[in-house]
Amino acid sequence: MLPRALDSFVGRRQELSRLRTLLRTSRLVTLTGAGGVGKTRLALEFAKxxxxxxxxxxxxxxxxxxGTLLAQTVAAALAVGEGAGLSGVDVLVRAIGDASRLLxxxxxxxxxxxxxxxxxxxLSQCPRLRILATSREALRVPGEIVYRxxxxxxxxxxxGDDPVALLRSDAVRLFVERASSSAPGFTLHRGxxxxxxxxxxxLDGLTLAVELAARRVGTLPLSDVLAGLDDQLSLLTDGSRTGPRRHSGLAAAIDWSHRLLDPAEQAVFRRLAVLVGGFDTAAAQVVCAGGGVAPWQILRVLCALEAKSLIARMPGDARPARFRQLDAIRVYAMERLLASGELPTTRQRAIEWLNGLADRVGDEVFADQAGGPLRGERxxxxxALARTTGHDGSSHPRLVLELARVHFxxxxxxxxxTLLNGLLREADGRALGGAVPALAARVACQQADLAGALRLGERAVDMERTRNHPAGLANALDARAxxxxCRGEFAAAVADLRExxxxxxxxxxxxxxxWCTHHLAWALLQAGREHEADVLMSRCLPVLREHAxxxxAAAALHTAGAVRLALGRLESAEALFAEVLRIVPExxxxxxxxxxxxxxVAAESGDMQRALRLCEASAQARRRMxxxxxxxxRRQVEQTATRARTRLSAAARDAAVSGGHRLLGDRLVAYALRERGGGHRTATAAVHVADDQSTLTAREFMVAGLVADGLTNRQIADRLGLSIRTVATHLDKVRDKLGMRSRTQIALWVAARTKDGRTSLR
Structure with a gap:
């Protein structure tokens, strides 16, 4: 007999349909997933x-x-008794025979x-038997279908706050169902x-967590339930007295999985908690090995933890593969790490691992403009640095510099x-030579602080001239240039770049x-010496196109296109700009x-309507981004747009502006490349420009990054000096632009975003 459910089953229609299909074609299906995700209830609902x-x-x-009593336990559940000298599996085989049965x-x-x-x-002896198993890891039986x-x-x-739209979500519907049971009369409304x-x-839509939170509505206001999620494991307790003990609370659900790990798996599991931004095998080997866990064991343990739904592989095709712990699981793992007394040692290993990555950046001359190994470790x-603030934060200046570089x-x-200003004031920061003021000069350029940028660039050059470090001086000269x-001092910039x-x-x-030759060519172009710039680009472009x-490569192609445009070689310029558009990522x-x-190019060719249409489309995209x-x-583009407006009739001008505003995503790329439609590979390989809402403003990205760090809205507000309401508004915009639902999804997006090369063209 199946137990009768005492509450309603919400959602999971697609899962139920998929299960029916799987069990028609396979005789063994195993439902896997994190503790509390709803595997048991799904299996029971399917059986009904x-x-x-x-x-x-x-x-x-x-x-x-x-485990030796498993067969007897199954036999007892099936009301099968032993007899005729049979026991264990033989009893079950005889009882089931060739009957149609789901176990x-x-x-x-x-x-x-x-x-x-x-x-x-x-399954080998009962031809019409089908088995549906629930487990946090696969059984690994031949013929098994694993359904996560x-x-x-x-x-x-x-x-927004539209109840109709919100109730299309299974998580919201479940919350409302359970909350109304705990607090009769509870309804979802705009308020x-x-x-x-x-x-x-x-709560990431985790079934058990949503149910436990909803049950709090009978005793706490919704705002307090939300605030209490800062400490999820303590709030989400006191589950059903009649349900499985492992479901008595979120911590209990995770603890059930944790107790099934062997000692090595438990050690790695808790130590991974310090890697809040995810990790690959190499990182885990440095941070988690030791104390009886050998480095060669780490890969096996990671595979085991993923199989047991305690870590999840991050989306994308990153090589090597990266993993992370869900927030609730990481909170539990951190508690276990703290209880073990290993927290200080593990954090120190994380610092050593990050320093090792930073050492690999040391060979870069222009590290500020390169995607180094720390780009994905923001x-x-x-x-790691937050834990040392106010204690020994000044002892890790190299890591502070690398973090500032990633933000830049x-x-x-x-x-x-902010990070660089701290280094500029500290003696430890000065030990890094001109690298700190050089990066600070580039940052000041981003902020349009042109006086500050030059002052910092000069400081970087002065510091490096006192050291015998040619690479450092080259980087400082490039920053000052x-x-x-940015200040329009082109002749001085050319002099710096020649040196x-x-x-x-x-x-x-x-x-x-x-790369440096390309920079010099760009400066020469601004100084009106396009012929010399063209000669230099002919030297450096093949190298950068092939190997950079x-x-x-995109920056160099753009410079080459601008040089050819200045020389009046419009066909060549158009080809170069089109090549850039075909290689930039989404x-x-x-x-x-x-x-x-x-x-x-269109304007110089006399096609003012096309020129204005592209200018408007790009301007719209830049506003969104x-x-x-x-x-x-910028001045060159603005002047072109102005010239196009003055040369077009009112009707043609309005049509071009309106057409530019309608050029979105693939349509814009296809139009720019003179292709029909937007489905060609060269168009879709390029970026969705104007309607791609996965590009945030700097402030929004900052908020998303702090969400990925696991901070609450209140903590983000304190960190950024904002009100909680303002943080909530920024977070709403992040969700709107990314089309994402949970904080975990935002965290995963942030981790992937740090790999996609968001650097300035110059």
Whole structure:
């Protein structure tokens, strides 16, 4: 007999449909997923609706701890007694025979091997038997289909406080159902819709967590329930007295999985808690090895933890693969790490691992403009340094510099400048030479603080001239040249870059030489010496096109296109700008430069309507992305747009402006490339420019990053000096732009975003 559910079943229609399909084609399906995701309830709900014409039996295994008694336990649940000298599996085989039957084995994870042996034996001898198992890891039996149960659907970002839109989410519907049971009369309305949606998002749609939070509505206001999620494991306790003990609370659900780990797995599991931004195998080996866990064991343990739903692989095709712990699981792991007394040692290992990555940056001449190994570790850098603030934070100046560099590359100058200002004041920061003021000069350029940029650039050069470090001096000269270019001091910038090129060429580094040559060509172009710039680009472009990362290749192609445009070689310029547009990745603001370049080409060719249409489309995209090009380029584009407006009739001008505003995403790329439609590979390989809402403003990205760090809205407000309401508004905009539902999804997006090369073209 199946137990009768005392409350309603919410959602999971697609999962139920998928299960029916799977069990028609496979005789063993295992539902896997994190503790509390709803595997057992899904299995029971499926059993209520089928299969037709056969018997369904449920065997709950959560209270069984001796695997040798598994067959007897299953026999007892099926009301099968021993007899005629038979016992164990033989009794079950005789009782089931060739009857059509569905056997549900619930909670197999702590008996995975005995369950695997039993299911293999039964399926081989009972031809019409089907088995549906629930487990936090696969049984690994031949013929097994593993179906991962994921979290409940969450409300769309644009649902706002509309109850109708919010109730399309399974998580919201479950919350409302359970809350109304605890607090009769509770309903979802515009006054509480946003709070309910935020609670569900904060809980990642985890079924057990949503149910436990909803039960608090009878004793706490919704605002207090939301505030209490800062400490999820203590708030989400006191589950059902009649349900499985492992579901008595969120901590209990996670603890159930934790107790099934072997000592090495437990050690790695708790130590991973310090890697809040995710990790790959190499990071885990450095941070988690030791204390009886050998480095060679780490890969096996990570695979085991993923199989047991205690870590999750991060989305994307990153190589090597990266993993992370869900927020609630990480909170639990951190508590275990603290209790073990290993927290200080583990944090120190994390610092050593990050320092090791920083050492690999040391060979870069122009590290500020390169995607180094720490680009994807922004969250781990911030977490490691946050723990030393006010204690020994000044002892890690290199990591502070690297964190500031990542923020600079992600166009977050305010955060970067705060970090750099601290280094500029400290003696430890001065030990890094001119690298700190050089980066600070580039950051000041981002903030349009042109006087500050030049002052910092000069400081960087002065510091490096006192050291015998040619690479450092080259970087400082390049930074000062960038400041001078922003100020329109083109001749001085050319002088700096000539000296920089001499230094780099003497180092025998072809790629850095090509990059510096490209910078000099750009400065010469601004100084009106396009013929010399063209000669230099002919030297460096083949190297950068063939060997440089896409961001550097795109910048060099753009410069080459601008040079050819200045020389009146319009066909060549158009081809170069189009090449840039074809190589930039999705969701990158770099696509706006070639679109603007193609607008300039159109204007010089006399097609003013096309020029204005592209200028308007790009301007609209830049407003959405909250990004501006360098001043010389911006002035050139603005002048072209103005010239196009004056030369067009009112009707043609209005049509061009209106047409530009309608050019979004692939349509804009296809139009810029003179392609029909937007489905061609060269168009879709480029960025979705104007309607790609996955590009945030610097402030919004800052908020998203702090969400990824695990901070609450109140903590984010304190960190950024904002009101809680303002933080909530920024977070709403983040969700709207990203089309994401939960804080976990935002965290995963942030982790992936740090790899996609958001660096300035210059």
């Amino acid at each position: 609706g089928g299969p037709r014409g056969g018997r369904v039996d449920l065997v709950a295994l959560d209270s069984l701890h001796d 549900i084995l619930d909670s197999c994870e702590h008996l995975a091997e005995p369950c695997a042996r039993l299911t293999a034996a039964l 149960v994921v979290e409940l659907s969450l409300p769309p970002a644009d649902a 509480n819709g946003r709070t309910v949606a935020e609670i569900c998002r904060r 969250d781990n850098l911030a977490a 590359q992600q166009e977050q100058p305010s955060v970067a400048r 960038a400041a001078r270019l 920089c090129l001499d230094l780099v060429a003497a180092l025998g580094r072809p790629h850095d030489t090509a 990362p896409w961001s550097r 969701a990158s603001f770099h696509a706006l430069y070639p679109i603007e370049g193609l607008a300039l 909250d990004t501006e090009p360098e001043a010389p380029w």
